Amino acid sequence: MLTANEIRSRFLCYFKERNHTLVPSSPLIPHNDPTLLFINAGMNQFKDVFLGREKRDYVRASSAQKCVRAGGKHNDLENVGRTARHHTFFEMLGNFSFGDYFKEDAIRYAWEFLTVEMELPVSKLWITVFQDDDEAFAIWRDQIGLPEERVIRMDEKDNFWSMGDTGPCGPCSEIHIDQGESMSCGPDCGIGSCDCDRYLELWNLVFMQFDRSADGVLTPLPKPSIDTGMGLERIAAVVQGVQSNYDCDLLRGIIAYIEKLAGKKYGDDEEQDVSMRVIADHSRATAFLIADGVLPSNEGRGYVLRRIMRRAARHAKMLGFDEPVLYRSTVFVLESMAEAYPEMAQRTDYVAKVVKNEEERFIQTLDNGLRILTDEVARLQQEKQTVLPGEIAFRLYDTFGFPLDLTADIVAGESITIDEAGFDSAMEEQRRKAREHWKGSGEEAVAGIYRQLVEDGLRSEFNGYDNLTANSEIV
Numbered sequence: 001m002l003t004a005n006e007i008r009s010r011f012l013c014y015f016k017e018r019n020h021t022l023v024p025s026s027p028l029i030p031h032n033d034p035t036l037l038f039i040n041a042g043m044n045q046f047k048d049v050f051l052g053r054e055k056r057d058y059v060r061a062s063s064a065q066k067c068v069r070a071g072g073k074h075n076d077l078e079n080v081g082r083t084a085r086h087h088t089f090f091e092m093l094g095n096f097s098f099g100d101y102f103k104e105d106a107i108r109y110a111w112e113f114l115t116v117e118m119e120l121p122v123s124k125l126w127i128t129v130f131q132d133d134d135e136a137f138a139i140w141r142d143q144i145g146l147p148e149e150r151v152i153r154m155d156e157k158d159n160f161w162s163m164g165d166t167g168p169c170g171p172c173s174e175i176h177i178d179q180g181e182s183m184s185c186g187p188d189c190g191i192g193s194c195d196c197d198r199y200l201e202l203w204n205l206v207f208m209q210f211d212r213s214a215d216g217v218l219t220p221l222p223k224p225s226i227d228t229g230m231g232l233e234r235i236a237a238v239v240q241g242v243q244s245n246y247d248c249d250l251l252r253g254i255i256a257y258i259e260k261l262a263g264k265k266y267g268d269d270e271e272q273d274v275s276m277r278v279i280a281d282h283s284r285a286t287a288f289l290i291a292d293g294v295l296p297s298n299e300g301r302g303y304v305l306r307r308i309m310r311r312a313a314r315h316a317k318m319l320g321f322d323e324p325v326l327y328r329s330t331v332f333v334l335e336s337m338a339e340a341y342p343e344m345a346q347r348t349d350y351v352a353k354v355v356k357n358e359e360e361r362f363i364q365t366l367d368n369g370l371r372i373l374t375d376e377v378a379r380l381q382q383e384k385q386t387v388l389p390g391e392i393a394f395r396l397y398d399t400f401g402f403p404l405d406l407t408a409d410i411v412a413g414e415s416i417t418i419d420e421a422g423f424d425s426a427m428e429e430q431r432r433k434a435r436e437h438w439k440g441s442g443e444e445a446v447a448g449i450y451r452q453l454v455e456d457g458l459r460s461e462f463n464g465y466d467n468l469t470a471n472s473e474i475v
């Protein structure tokens with residue numbers, strides 16, 4: 001059986017043999033791209049090459065790229081632990097053509113890698129193409145030889161990619177594998193018609209073909225390009241014959257480590273399993289984000305990291321851990337990934353310190369916060385209400401360090417939502433009071449510069465939440 005490390009190597013070798021230059025993963029913090037929260041695809045580091053702003057001495061590249069999808073345009077945070085295929089941190093295998101080969105070769109390479117190198121059964125593979133992309137449809141049918149009914153035309157929402165509102169864009173074609181009826185969500189289950197785990201999306205081939213102008217007109221690019229991405233954990237799970245990413249060797253080892261620490265068995269209880277998956281996933285994201293230079297904080301990228309860590313801490317609590325444990329699972333992650341990421345593994349001491357410090361601080365308030373929340377949920381249920389008042393959510397945030405999404409996640413299990421407008425106005429009220437306090441404190445004599453500093457500190461403290469509500473990208 002191939003390990004994930006072997007699959008990663010086989011992928012890179014395969015493309016190297018086909019004249020691709022192997023390019024190392026870039027760090028998770030985007031370099032020079034304030035529009036992006038974290039690197040979330042293999043193509044990110046090549047953006048300027050695709051745009052023609054930067055020249056490289058190669059026209060074909062391949063990489064295994066560290067990615068995080070926990071905010072901004074791609075946010076899989078809520079999916080973690082619940083679907084079999086989503087992570088916050090994952091590796092994306094990709095091959096790229098910068099004005100060199102196009103659809104025919106991209107399709108043939110991907111197909112041959114999956115069916116010959118990885119020996120996936122042809123009978124289980126399904127293809128989607130963009131509805132107007134007759135060219136791609138014909139390649140799959142005539143050159144690859146697939147029956148027409150296995151190539152499905154999809155609309156713009158699913159099979160058309162764009163870099164932004166303007167600029168490079170184009171149709172894509174995705175390769176899925178049918179995982180069988182046991183993974184199906186019901187009789188209507190099909191590619192595109194539902195979001196369950198039966199038809200697992202493996203590989204996305206993007207055909208960068210047009211330049212979109214501000215008025216929406218598509219002009220063919222003189223030199224079309226290729227950008228592809230396949231999740232390593234997904235292909236590893238499929239090759240290893242398991243139906244969940246969490247059962248492939250990359251994740252299973254971490255879960256086994258958590259099982260051992262918790263003295264509990266994965267597979268015994270569904271809620272417990274969710275917690276183990278969340279901790280495994282979030283430990284990977286936490287370890288890699290911190291090793292790449294992000295620190296937990298109250299704003300921006302650091303606040304996304306903090307939210308991930310606090311979610312993990314709450315699940316650790318649910319599994320029965322009363323002492324910090326994530327500083328151990330994150331070290332385990334880095335050590336077990338040392339073969340592929342030796343430079344990350346050198347930062348274990350630093351990562352352990354940062355994680356432990358954050359965990360210790362949060363554990364102190366987690367219990368008290370949870371107690372308040374439990375009482376509040378009981379009260380709401382008694383009164384047959386389904387909305388948690390905004391000021392309670394704000395008190396949990398302000399006094400107990402509960403990010404709003406953590407509170408939402410906890411009460412969602414009881415079918416309760418949060419009055420977010422109430423939360424926002426409680427936050428605003430708090431800010432107003434802070435300003436009043438300054439005015440009335442008789443300390444106007446304090447040097448202006450000092451006061452400004454403190455005010456900035458306060459502001460950045462509270463802006464953290466504003467800056468990163470569910471789907472906003474940092475700008």
Ligand code: ATP
Pocket residue numbers: 069076085086087088089090092201202203204229230231232233234
């Ligand atoms: P999905 O529909 O399953 O959410 P996607 O269409 O959002 O996936 P793409 O943006 O096309 O994913 O990314 C390319 C590939 O990266 C996917 O085909 C998949 O193999 C992998 N991938 C995407 N998101 C994740 C994730 N959260 N965890 C693990 N692998 C992922």
Ligand code: MG
Pocket residue numbers: 074
């Ligand atoms: Mg997605």
Ligand code: MG
Pocket residue numbers: 201
């Ligand atoms: Mg998809």
Ligand code: MG
Pocket residue numbers: 174201204
């Ligand atoms: Mg996709």
